[in-house]
Amino acid sequence: MTAAATGLLAGAAQPAAGTSPDEPRSTEQQAFESAAAEFGVPAPLLLATSYQLTRWEDHRGEQSKAGGYGPMHLTEVDFEQLRRENPKLKKLADNPTLHTLAEAAELVDLPPEQVKRDPEQNIRAGAALLAERAKQLGDGQLPNTLGGWYPAVAELSGSPQASGARSFADSVYEVLDSGRSRTTSTGQQVGFAKIPEVTPDRDLTGTNLADVQTARVEPKAECPAELDCKYIPAAYAPTDPEDPTGGYGNYDTANRPKDVRINSIVIHDTETSYQSTISLFQNPAHGSASHYVIRSSDGEVTQMVPTKDMAWHAGSWDRNMRSIGIEHEGWAAEGGTWYTEQMYRSSAQLVKYLADKYDIPLDREHILGHDEVSADKPEQAGGEHYDPGPYWDWAHYMKLLDAPLDGDTGGDDVVTIFPRFDTNRPVVTECPPKEECRELPSQPANFLYLRSAPRDDAPLLSSASVHPDGSPGTTRIEDWSAKAAVGRQYAVAERRGDWLALWFDGKKAWLRDPGGVNTAPADDAELVTPVRADVPTYGMALPDADEFPKGLDPLVIKPLPYKLPQGQVYVAGRASRAIYYNVGYDGVNDPNNHKVVLGGETYVPISYNHRWVYVKESDLEEA
Numbered sequence: 001m002t003a004a005a006t007g008l009l010a011g012a013a014q015p016a017a018g019t020s021p022d023e024p025r026s027t028e029q030q031a032f033e034s035a036a037a038e039f040g041v042p043a044p045l046l047l048a049t050s051y052q053l054t055r056w057e058d059h060r061g062e063q064s065k066a067g068g069y070g071p072m073h074l075t076e077v078d079f080e081q082l083r084r085e086n087p088k089l090k091k092l093a094d095n096p097t098l099h100t101l102a103e104a105a106e107l108v109d110l111p112p113e114q115v116k117r118d119p120e121q122n123i124r125a126g127a128a129l130l131a132e133r134a135k136q137l138g139d140g141q142l143p144n145t146l147g148g149w150y151p152a153v154a155e156l157s158g159s160p161q162a163s164g165a166r167s168f169a170d171s172v173y174e175v176l177d178s179g180r181s182r183t184t185s186t187g188q189q190v191g192f193a194k195i196p197e198v199t200p201d202r203d204l205t206g207t208n209l210a211d212v213q214t215a216r217v218e219p220k221a222e223c224p225a226e227l228d229c230k231y232i233p234a235a236y237a238p239t240d241p242e243d244p245t246g247g248y249g250n251y252d253t254a255n256r257p258k259d260v261r262i263n264s265i266v267i268h269d270t271e272t273s274y275q276s277t278i279s280l281f282q283n284p285a286h287g288s289a290s291h292y293v294i295r296s297s298d299g300e301v302t303q304m305v306p307t308k309d310m311a312w313h314a315g316s317w318d319r320n321m322r323s324i325g326i327e328h329e330g331w332a333a334e335g336g337t338w339y340t341e342q343m344y345r346s347s348a349q350l351v352k353y354l355a356d357k358y359d360i361p362l363d364r365e366h367i368l369g370h371d372e373v374s375a376d377k378p379e380q381a382g383g384e385h386y387d388p389g390p391y392w393d394w395a396h397y398m399k400l401l402d403a404p405l406d407g408d409t410g411g412d413d414v415v416t417i418f419p420r421f422d423t424n425r426p427v428v429t430e431c432p433p434k435e436e437c438r439e440l441p442s443q444p445a446n447f448l449y450l451r452s453a454p455r456d457d458a459p460l461l462s463s464a465s466v467h468p469d470g471s472p473g474t475t476r477i478e479d480w481s482a483k484a485a486v487g488r489q490y491a492v493a494e495r496r497g498d499w500l501a502l503w504f505d506g507k508k509a510w511l512r513d514p515g516g517v518n519t520a521p522a523d524d525a526e527l528v529t530p531v532r533a534d535v536p537t538y539g540m541a542l543p544d545a546d547e548f549p550k551g552l553d554p555l556v557i558k559p560l561p562y563k564l565p566q567g568q569v570y571v572a573g574r575a576s577r578a579i580y581y582n583v584g585y586d587g588v589n590d591p592n593n594h595k596v597v598l599g600g601e602t603y604v605p606i607s608y609n610h611r612w613v614y615v616k617e618s619d620l621e622e623a
Contacts, residue, residue, distance in 0.1 A: 072126025335391020410516020
């Protein structure tokens with residue numbers, strides 16, 4: 001360990017990276033330094049740990065998707081509902097990594113609610129918890145070297161498996177070696193200078209992780225050679241180890257594309273930190289995982305599910321069967337803060353590699369957002385996800401994929417939605433639980449609002465699945481009923497002056513498009529129209545019930561609450577045969593496991609509203 005590191009063991013203050021010692025410390029920077037000194041934690045280590053957990057963001061005291069609060073991501077995961085549904089989850093739900101908030105609050109003698117909402121006290125509580133973990137592992141003593149904190153940092157990762165915890169601790173020490181500095185979304189300048197040549201003590205003996213650190217050898221990451229990729233396994237395990245019939249997570253084994261062709265890649269955001277996402281996917285009680293996770297700060301890629309297997313990522317069995325999921329560290333409402341150039345470039349390199357491997361077209365039908373995936377079942381319509389959200393730069397991303405959108409303007413019979421990202425700044429609002437709605441900071445966005453008539457004061461378009469009371473659409477971030485996203489293609493219904501009407505969601509949807517400035521041609525798009533009135537749409541391309549083999553209960557398809565009115569025109573995607581893949585946990589003796597059921601019907605995906613839905617080919621004709 002270097003002399004510079006030795007002077008930090010008591011939490012001595014050091015200038016943030018890129019600042020001078022004479023510059024005033026921000027409130028949050030002072031909070032880290034003060035907490036470090038109070039509890040004997042090296043200040044850079046505390047800062048690096050928090051950086052890798054949250055990038056020093058507190059998200060206004062809101063709970064992350066992984067159940068954590070504040071800059072130190074102290075967790076309070078409520079599994080009461082899950083326990084009621086499946087009492088066998090109790091052992092998993094009681095994992096201490098999911099309940100650090102109460103312990104940390106007790107260490108600083110504060111109510112948990114204050115530790116949730118007050119960033120300074122959250123930092124204090126996190127420092128106390130890190131010191132407590134170190135003392136537990138050191139017979140009541142704090143480590144006397146910076147590298148000696150490694151096991152305590154690993155335990156603070158939130159991962160229930162040693163592979164994930166070790167990866168997190170390694171990343172903290174990598175950050176120590178390079179230093180970090182940034183301005184948070186609340187304007188707090190935080191950072192620390194690099195501390196090179198620190199040798200971490202990677203021995204996890206004595207931790208709660210030691211019993212699984214010799215896990216089975218996992219496959220190498222499926223990545224292009226130029227990317228920084230690693231493999232950390234997502235959970236593939238029963239929620240009750242003693243009874244594999246009681247449920248399992250977080251993906252299904254398969255042999256794609258031999259059994260089911262992979263035809264799309266779904267872009268997600270995590271709504272929590274990179275590390276928390278990895279930790280969640282390693283817990284079988286979570287019930288979901290993506291194939292890959294990409295870090296915001298540097299574009300690091302972690303693969304968690306082999307691409308041949310079916311990750312549970314899209315909220316749609318049909319899409320899961322056919323796709324690869326990629327999570328991007330970030331929050332949809334904070335878009336540009338998290339969607340960094342390093343992230344875009346790593347993601348694009350990965351997608352090009354996967355598209356080449358599985359012959360996936362590089363277009364916006366096959367490279368799509370989670371917010372474009374329709375629900376499988378009619379009762380789920382309207383409640384689908386909205387990530388990566390309005391601030392993902394689709395035009396830039398498609399250019400990085402070497403598949404740029406057409407740069408021309410306008411279009412006669414069919415158009416591509418293509419406002420210029422930098423200048424397109426529509427109002428977007430967020431309505432957190434138990435709080436008043438607020439307008440999000442103005443930033444470039446990837447969509448255009450659609451109105452019910454060709455005028456600026458006309459109500460936003462409504463959708464019955466989102467607004468069953470018939471009220472107009474809203475500017476809320478999760479309300480997709482009146483949003484047309486960049487790269488999506490729609491048939492032209494009418495032009496009237498500066499206004500363009502699209503066929504969208506079974507009605508005319510108007511957007512302002514003077515001189516075609518917000519659209520581009522889509523002349524190669526295939527257009528279809530229904531052969532009769534009220535043609536049904538579907539969330540799955542399923543075989544009919546009588547096409548399921550004996551011994552396998554058929555899954556009965558039900559139409560979505562969207563119908564195609566006669567005379568309207570829609571953009572069609574690539575047709576595919578009806579298919580269902582029956583799969584369960586490999587540890588259960590099921591003769592129908594991994595059985596592919598093919599149907600005689602052909603289904604066509606259409607660009608119907610903000611999402612893609614299926615229509616039977618027999619119900620369509622060329623427009």
